[in-house]
Amino acid sequence: MDARKSIRAKSGTNLGGASAHNRRIMIDALRINGALSRADLARATGLTPQTVSNIIEELARDGLVQSQASVRKGRGQPATPYHLVPDGAFAIGLQIDRHVTRTVIVNLVGDVLVQTESKLPSGGPAEGVLVILDIVGKACETLMAQFPHAAGKLVGLGLAMPGPFGINELYDDPWMMTAWQNFPLAERIAEGTGLEVALQNDASAAATAERLLGAAHGLDHVVCIYLGYGLGAGLILNGEIYGGAYSNAGEIGMMLALAPGDDANVEPLEHYTSMASLCNVLGIDPSDPRLFALVTDAVADGGPAVERWINNAADRLRRTVQMLESIFDPQTTILCGGAPQALIDRLIERMGPLMPSIADRAQRYPEPRLQAGLADPWSVALGAAAEPIARAFDPRFSAILKTP
Amino acid sequence: MDARKSIRAKSGTNLGGASAHNRRIMIDALRINGALSRADLARATGLTPQTVSNIIEELARDGLVQSQASVRKGRGQPATPYHLVPDGAFAIGLQIDRHVTRTVIVNLVGDVLVQTESKLPSGGPAEGVLVILDIVGKACETLMAQFPHAAGKLVGLGLAMPGPFGINELYDDPWMMTAWQNFPLAERIAEGTGLEVALQNDASAAATAERLLGAAHGLDHVVCIYLGYGLGAGLILNGEIYGGAYSNAGEIGMMLALAPGDDANVEPLEHYTSMASLCNVLGIDPSDPRLFALVTDAVADGGPAVERWINNAADRLRRTVQMLESIFDPQTTILCGGAPQALIDRLIERMGPLMPSIADRAQRYPEPRLQAGLADPWSVALGAAAEPIARAFDPRFSAILKTP
DNA sequence: TGTATTAAATCAATTGTCTTGACTTATTTC
DNA sequence: GAAATAAGTCAAGACAATTGATTTAATACA
Numbered sequence: 124m125d126a127r128k129s130i131r132a133k134s135g136t137n138l139g140g141a142s143a144h145n146r147r148i149m150i151d152a153l154r155i156n157g158a159l160s161r162a163d164l165a166r167a168t169g170l171t172p173q174t175v176s177n178i179i180e181e182l183a184r185d186g187l188v189q190s191q192a193s194v195r196k197g198r199g200q201p202a203t204p205y206h207l208v209p210d211g212a213f214a215i216g217l218q219i220d221r222h223v224t225r226t227v228i229v230n231l232v233g234d235v236l237v238q239t240e241s242k243l244p245s246g247g248p249a250e251g252v253l254v255i256l257d258i259v260g261k262a263c264e265t266l267m268a269q270f271p272h273a274a275g276k277l278v279g280l281g282l283a284m285p286g287p288f289g290i291n292e293l294y295d296d297p298w299m300m301t302a303w304q305n306f307p308l309a310e311r312i313a314e315g316t317g318l319e320v321a322l323q324n325d326a327s328a329a330a331t332a333e334r335l336l337g338a339a340h341g342l343d344h345v346v347c348i349y350l351g352y353g354l355g356a357g358l359i360l361n362g363e364i365y366g367g368a369y370s371n372a373g374e375i376g377m378m379l380a381l382a383p384g385d386d387a388n389v390e391p392l393e394h395y396t397s398m399a400s401l402c403n404v405l406g407i408d409p410s411d412p413r414l415f416a417l418v419t420d421a422v423a424d425g426g427p428a429v430e431r432w433i434n435n436a437a438d439r440l441r442r443t444v445q446m447l448e449s450i451f452d453p454q455t456t457i458l459c460g461g462a463p464q465a466l467i468d469r470l471i472e473r474m475g476p477l478m479p480s481i482a483d484r485a486q487r488y489p490e491p492r493l494q495a496g497l498a499d500p501w502s503v504a505l506g507a508a509a510e511p512i513a514r515a516f517d518p519r520f521s522a523i524l525k526t527p
Numbered sequence: 528m529d530a531r532k533s534i535r536a537k538s539g540t541n542l543g544g545a546s547a548h549n550r551r552i553m554i555d556a557l558r559i560n561g562a563l564s565r566a567d568l569a570r571a572t573g574l575t576p577q578t579v580s581n582i583i584e585e586l587a588r589d590g591l592v593q594s595q596a597s598v599r600k601g602r603g604q605p606a607t608p609y610h611l612v613p614d615g616a617f618a619i620g621l622q623i624d625r626h627v628t629r630t631v632i633v634n635l636v637g638d639v640l641v642q643t644e645s646k647l648p649s650g651g652p653a654e655g656v657l658v659i660l661d662i663v664g665k666a667c668e669t670l671m672a673q674f675p676h677a678a679g680k681l682v683g684l685g686l687a688m689p690g691p692f693g694i695n696e697l698y699d700d701p702w703m704m705t706a707w708q709n710f711p712l713a714e715r716i717a718e719g720t721g722l723e724v725a726l727q728n729d730a731s732a733a734a735t736a737e738r739l740l741g742a743a744h745g746l747d748h749v750v751c752i753y754l755g756y757g758l759g760a761g762l763i764l765n766g767e768i769y770g771g772a773y774s775n776a777g778e779i780g781m782m783l784a785l786a787p788g789d790d791a792n793v794e795p796l797e798h799y800t801s802m803a804s805l806c807n808v809l810g811i812d813p814s815d816p817r818l819f820a821l822v823t824d825a826v827a828d829g830g831p832a833v834e835r836w837i838n839n840a841a842d843r844l845r846r847t848v849q850m851l852e853s854i855f856d857p858q859t860t861i862l863c864g865g866a867p868q869a870l871i872d873r874l875i876e877r878m879g880p881l882m883p884s885i886a887d888r889a890q891r892y893p894e895p896r897l898q899a900g901l902a903d904p905w906s907v908a909l910g911a912a913a914e915p916i917a918r919a920f921d922p923r924f925s926a927i928l929k930t931p
Numbered sequence: 932t933g934t935a936t937t938a939a940a941t942c943a944a945t946t947g948t949c950t951t952g953a954c955t956t957a958t959t960t961c
Numbered sequence: 962g963a964a965a966t967a968a969g970t971c972a973a974g975a976c977a978a979t980t981g982a983t984t985t986a987a988t989a990c991a
Binding site for chain 3: 539540541542543545564565566569576577579580597600601602603604605606607
């Protein structure tokens with residue numbers, strides 16, 4: 124920063140910016156609609172057929188799209204549809220959770236190609252980052268064995284961790300992973316791998332996964348409540364993940380909202396409504412590698428402790444959904460998580476009937492007010508991997524701006 | 528919509544879109560920074576000096592910017608700063624509230640030029656719209672008397688009403704203005720005036736006003752809690768007002784959040800925390816034209832009923848702020864409203880100390896966690912008027928898209 | 932006082948992307 | 962088999978930003 128008073132302004136754009144936008148528009152249209160002919164794309168995007176033709180040709184040269192057999196649909200020359208080439212790009216997703224790290228590698232369309240899991244390295248992040256770099260390196264080798272041409276097509280690494288970030292001096296809470304959250308992990312991984320690394324919280328990553336492959340596919344206004352070790356919300360607003368001013372948006376687990384019978388000194392929501400609290404109630408060690416199976420069994424058995432927990436959690440989530448609907452007016456709310464499907468389903472069942480809210484309209488859109496999303500311990504890693512793909516290929520305001 | 532299966536895609540762009548974006552970028556930079564030379568603009572926007580020169584010349588031709596006296600600042604040729612021409616554009620703001628309608632006309636920089644107030648026409652919207660059209664027409668005449676050249680520079684009319692919109696069959700609540708909310712008022716005004724009309728809820732309009740002239744100026748992530756007849760939140764996310772999927776985002780007055788001592792059957796937040804509830808407690812008729820003065824006096828006198836109300840409202844707002852901070856991670860939260868300044872200040876005072884949240888960080892940005900915004904019965908009308916200005920001149924994703 | 936230096940702003944030619952309008956190709960309809 | 966319809970291409974043109982040289986006007990320094 125030089126001495127002159129700093130001037131704040133957004134970036135302008137140029138022909139390159141417009142072109143980049145149009146490329147992304149094409150890829151986005153193909154991702155949402157499956158396969159489209161050049162004429163379809165021209166109609167859908169408002170561009171001229173010639174422009175579409177040029178861009179498609181360029182994308183085909185780059186190995187991002189591919190033609191398929193032409194289809195006759197009435198009069199006129201048959202259309203040649205194009206679809207995204209799955210192996211057109213790859214990205215790595217890395218999830219750091221309280222007890223495990225998970226790595227996945229996905230392709231352009233979100234297929235998982237490599238998948239590894241290990242315990243969170245003990246000894247803290249300073250040493251642990253070396254272990255993690257090793258894990259990432261091994262995953263890349265596995266990928267290269269399958270797809271030798273993948274080297275130049277790795278668009279980045281998405282890192283997902285429980286939030287919040289950057290405020291740890293105030294909250295030294297055993298529910299948080301202070302050491303890892305304070306460590307410049309993204310920078311160190313970027314140095315170690317040479318890849319672009321983006322950090323987001325686990326709920327945002329889960330929401331990205333929902334948007335790519337799950338219930339939020341093709342929707343632009345969705346709240347994803349993520350039930351993991353903690354509790355968070357991934358916010359899809361105007362078709363993009365919203366991170367807030369300091370990447371901590373959606374930390375609903377830290378809300379101090381009351382339920383009937385609570386006194387004023389209520390604890391954060393995630394102390395009642397999270398896998399961690401359920402483990403607490405059930406006496407399960409959350410670092411147990413069989414965690415998922417143990418919880419699944421406990422939910423299936425359904426003892427009184429489980430029932431009590433589900434009732435309490437469902438009651439709080441019911442209020443949370445009403446609150447989030449009032450605030451966001453979303454197309455739908457999704458309950459997802461690194462939790463067994465049975466648990467998600469039980470919670471949704473117990474959350475009904477939902478409370479009245481502005482989302483409770485007579486002629487509802489096709490989407491229900493509340494629905495189950497991906498209930499998969501891998502969805503956060505998957506969403507983390509989807510982030511670099513989205514960053515590289517999705518239409519967004521920042522992609523239009525001039526690149527120096 | 529034709530018979531073929533509908534294809535969803537975003538719009539592409541072209542040179543015109545890029546150019547339109549750059550024009551907006553310039554105006555935005557001048558609005559935020561006051562006055563800048565072409566060289567300053569080039570540096571700030573990343574565009575070349577030549578491009579900036581061309582665009583500034585064009586803007587000057589359109590009467591939107593104007594040069595001022597050149598300033599010597601060290602070596603080299605003195606810079607010629609440009610600033611926005613206040614009379615470069617005009618817009619009308621129309622607020623429909625439970626008991627009054629307010630009309631303002633503002634110019635490009637947000638100065639209020641015309642200002643009228645009258646009772647909400649009785650007899651419902653079908654007849655009332657004619658009265659309103661007449662009011663708007665009169666306001667325009669007043670403007671033309673002052674600025675004869677304003678005719679072609681009227682960019683639109685912003686309409687602000689209490690929300691929510693479109694769900695009234697479910698909530699026939701005396702706190703809402705069902706008849707007006709169900710009437711296609713925006714369309715009718717558009718027909719009657721020939722202007723572009725945009726509808727938003729009053730809290731969003733208030734937030735727009737804060738962004739243009741108030742505490743949110745230059746900030747991109749702000750939650751504005753609007754205390755009016757009802758209670759709402761205007762959401763500034765990524766520098767734009769967020770309206771949700773169906774323009775009802777921010778209806779926090781309808782949240783069913785508990786405070787200590789509430790039972791499960793709690794009423795919506797705005798039944799405790801709004802000017803309407805205060806009037807209720809004080810026995811003031813909210814349709815009294817002296818409302819503002821009456822409330823101001825009552826707050827100054829500070830009887831036990833007022834104190835009780837303030838304590839209750841402050842307690843609920845304190846929780847609401849903690850909740851909104853956890854959800855949005857904003858740069859700041861603003862409490863504003865069509866309420867007396869003294870009331871806003873008293874509430875903020877009583878809301879302290881704020882509850883712990885992710886916004887409670889040690890090294891805080893310049894902005895405080897919570898601050899008072901515009902406390903002015905005119906701010907909603909002003910924000911409504913600012914909306915067409917923003918739509919016409921602010922950089923935004925949709926402005927880049929190709930215009931057919 | 933005179934020359935070098937620095938910065939703002941402009942001129943003229945160039946580049947890159949989309950657009951336009953005519954044209955080709957392939958299929959159905961009558 | 963001719964007309965109609967639709968997909969897709971070709972080649973020239975339009976438009977906005979870029980580039981590099983140039984002009985203008987101030988300060989710095991000898």
